[in-house]
Amino acid sequence: xxxxxxxxxxxxxxxxxxxxxxxxxxxxxxxxxxxxxxxxxxxxxxxxxxxxxxxxxxxxxxxxxxxxxxxxxxxxxxxxxxxxxxxxxxxxxxxxxxxxxxxxxxxxxxxxxxxxxxxxxxxxxxxxxxxxxxxxxxxxxxxxxxxxxxxxxxxxxxxxxxxxxxxxxxxxxxxxxxxxxxxxxxxxxxxxxxxxxxxxxxxxxxxxxxxxxxxxxxxxxxxxxxxxxxxxxxxxxxxxxxxxxxxxxxxxxxxxxxxxxxxxxxxxxxxxxxxxxxxxxxxxxxxxxxxxxxxxxxxxxxxxxxxxxx
Numbered sequence: 001x002x003x004x005x006x007x008x009x010x011x012x013x014x015x016x017x018x019x020x021x022x023x024x025x026x027x028x029x030x031x032x033x034x035x036x037x038x039x040x041x042x043x044x045x046x047x048x049x050x051x052x053x054x055x056x057x058x059x060x061x062x063x064x065x066x067x068x069x070x071x072x073x074x075x076x077x078x079x080x081x082x083x084x085x086x087x088x089x090x091x092x093x094x095x096x097x098x099x100x101x102x103x104x105x106x107x108x109x110x111x112x113x114x115x116x117x118x119x120x121x122x123x124x125x126x127x128x129x130x131x132x133x134x135x136x137x138x139x140x141x142x143x144x145x146x147x148x149x150x151x152x153x154x155x156x157x158x159x160x161x162x163x164x165x166x167x168x169x170x171x172x173x174x175x176x177x178x179x180x181x182x183x184x185x186x187x188x189x190x191x192x193x194x195x196x197x198x199x200x201x202x203x204x205x206x207x208x209x210x211x212x213x214x215x216x217x218x219x220x221x222x223x224x225x226x227x228x229x230x231x232x233x234x235x236x237x238x239x240x241x242x243x244x245x246x247x248x249x250x251x252x253x254x255x256x257x258x259x260x261x262x263x264x265x266x267x268x269x270x271x272x273x274x275x276x277x278x279x280x281x282x283x284x285x286x287x288x289x290x291x292x293x294x295x296x297x298x299x300x301x302x303x304x305x306x307x308x309x310x
Contacts, residue, residue: 002129002263004048005155006256007058007121007146008041009113009137010074010084011093012066013248013288020100036287037073039093039113040135040162043249047256047278047292048133049078053263056080058121058146059138060112062092067112073289083123087112093137102244102283108163113138121146128154131259135160135252140171147174156262160255161188169211177216177268178209179255185209185219199227203234216268218258220251226276230268237273240280249288254279256292277301 015034022028037046041059049055057079061067063086070092075081093113098105116138122145126132132150134143134157147157151174159175161167164184172178182202186193189205206217206229218228225239257278261271278298285291 001054001265002127002131002155004045004053004055004131004133004256004259004263005058005124005126005150006041006045006048006055006133006259007116007138007143008044008133008135009039009093009108009110010042010057010059010061010070011039011095011108011113011137012036012070013038013095013097015097015099015248015287018098018100021098021103021105034286036290037070038095038249038288040137040160040252042070042074042079043252043288043292044133044135044160044256044259045079046074046077046289047253047282048260048263050292050294051257051260051278051298052295053260054080055260056083056124058083058116058124060085060087060115060120062086062090062112063088064091066092066094077289083120085120087115090115097248099246099248102247104246104248106248108137110137116142118142118145122149126150126153126155129263129265130155131158131263132156133158133160133255133259135255136163136165140167144171144174147171158255158259158262160251162251164188172209172211175215177218177258179218179220179251179258181220181222181251195221195224199234199236202227203229218272220254220279222247222250226254226272228268228272235269235272237276240277242280242284244283246286246291247283249291250279250283252288253282253292274298
């Protein structure tokens with residue numbers, strides 16, 4: 001069995017709930033203010049750890065109250081924090097989130113996350129069979145350094161290019177599995193894509209983005225499920241009809257679950273199908289990292305589906 005290493009952000013999510021999102025220049029009355037551990041790196045690490053996989057997080061926290069709370073929470077989820085540094089002179093990453101009708105808007109203030117550097121990602125020792133995961137809430141040169149070390153060690157690299165930004169082929173060349181949504185795929189390919197488009201449109205866009213034929217690209221489409229380009233063919237997993245409460249962290253849940261299953265030696269198709277179930281559980285609860293399901297919860301859904309009508 002391999003291990004999962006996540007180099008990424010750690011945030012405190014400050015969540016305001018409201019009946020609807022405000023328009024530009026408008027103020028609306030909110031319903032509640034909630035505080036949840038989050039950050040794409042932390043979310044993905046928690047998702048992997050709660051599915052029973054040895055998971056190490058690489059990142060930085062500020063020396064503020066949020067930093068102490070985040071460290072305590074992540075340790076309680078079973079995430080290895082050996083390579084999470086406390087950084088003086090800056091605050092912990094913070095995300096300001098508004099939720100209305102299960103949809104969210106997010107403003108991220110990086111804080112200590114912007115200080116994660118090549119020296120940080122050089123500290124852990126990776127090996128063949130491990131999975132290295134990152135996203136775009138830490139500096140891009142740090143991600144490139146992390147993936148170079150991972151590929152040299154024979155580990156599999158997973159990139160979640162979110163929040164979306166343009167990147168060059170130099171970084172994409174280091175990616176074995178790219179997991180992104182239709183907005184991020186549209187930005188990286190320069191195409192107008194909507195989540196209602198035909199699945200073939202996403203596969204065609206994914207093909208144009210590939211830097212090599214064995215590169216896997218998976219597009220997450222919310223309630224429509226996922227579609228992926230694997231070995232030149234389309235792999236599809238249907239969405240699940242659930243009552244979504246908060247979509248924050250659903251994509252991160254999917255990424256962390258894929259990483260966990262791959263580290264366990266499962267094929268990519270099985271990993272994506274399993275991750276799709278995990279994400280459907282995640283959206284039924286509030287918060288990002290706290291909403292990640294356990295392996296027992298995913299097994300319960302699988303058992304119910306297998307025992308139901310065929």
